[in-house]
Amino acid sequence: MKVKSILTKREREVFLLLVKNKSTKDIAEELGISEKTVRNHISNVMQKLGVKGRAAAVVELLKLNEITL
């Protein structure tokens, strides 16, 4: 039985590209979605984690083992 993640599949894809130094524009192009959608995914994750800022979201996701480097 898999561990239930707090991230959706798309949210995880966005953050995995974010930690690889991809810009919002790069992420949008790579995933075939709009830049606004990328920003919405990032914003949703920050809300779920109760943090402000992308860096804080990355730290929390690393601590939770939701993403790895």
Added chain:
Amino acid sequence: MLKKKAFNRIFITTIIFFIVFTLYSLKEVDKKVEVKTNNEKNEEVIYTLNDDDYISKTSVYVSKALTLEDKIREKLEIMVSENNKNALLPSYFRPILPENTRVLDVTVEDSLVKINFSKEFMDVTELQSEKMIEAIVYTITDENILGIEIYVEGAMLKYVPHTKKALPTILTKDIGINKTYEIFSSDDISKVVMTYYGSDENDLYEVPVTKYVNDNREKLEIIFDELSKVVLDKNLITLLEGIEINDYKITNKKISVDISSELKEEEQNLIFTSLFNNYDTDLIEILVNGEKKYEKTKKDIEN
């Protein structure tokens, strides 16, 4: 009369001879027992808490006659609090598994170990829970055992106890140890596994720390910088001072780094261990101003 005197002399001489012979034999037996006892134990690595709450590397002596499964069980039992085996830990270290935790089962399949703990395993505090997992993983994994699975009363452990931190199915050293997060931007994040020293007055021992930093330099540069810092948190010792990198070359199989001055053995160990923590390489050589001085293979570090 003469006969009696002679007999007495012979008797006394025989008694003396017997006593001397007995004493000599006992000494020989003691020697054999002593040699046998030294040969029966192997020094085994254990990671557990130091006085500053870092999971640190130390060692204990474990019977050579044990099977691999029993050796793993023995090491874990030494790590259980309030266990009579704790006495085997050096004085500056303390156990991290909760009191009364039992190792119900250990199985080894190829390079994977499955460990089943009793329910008392979950009595760990939230504060200690992640460190406990790290200590177990670092203690059990080595050059032959690449990953472990942890079960509690037969159920696989999916989260760090009392947290929402998910655990991979197979735990390896990739989970990190004594983790720190110095991240202020989502750009240029690097994960670097450092080795520092802790000190127990008489000896230096290794303290591994997984650092997440905003730094886009090659990890080798980050490592040397970090080991050159004079002041660190909580009694972590770095030793390096005034060492500069002249040049370095990194290939698949070998890392070569040229530095500005010679190193003591303790300083070499920190550099070699930190580099091998971060690079999957077979050989690291250190030159001093162009002259090859020190060299280690991955096997040298693991032993």
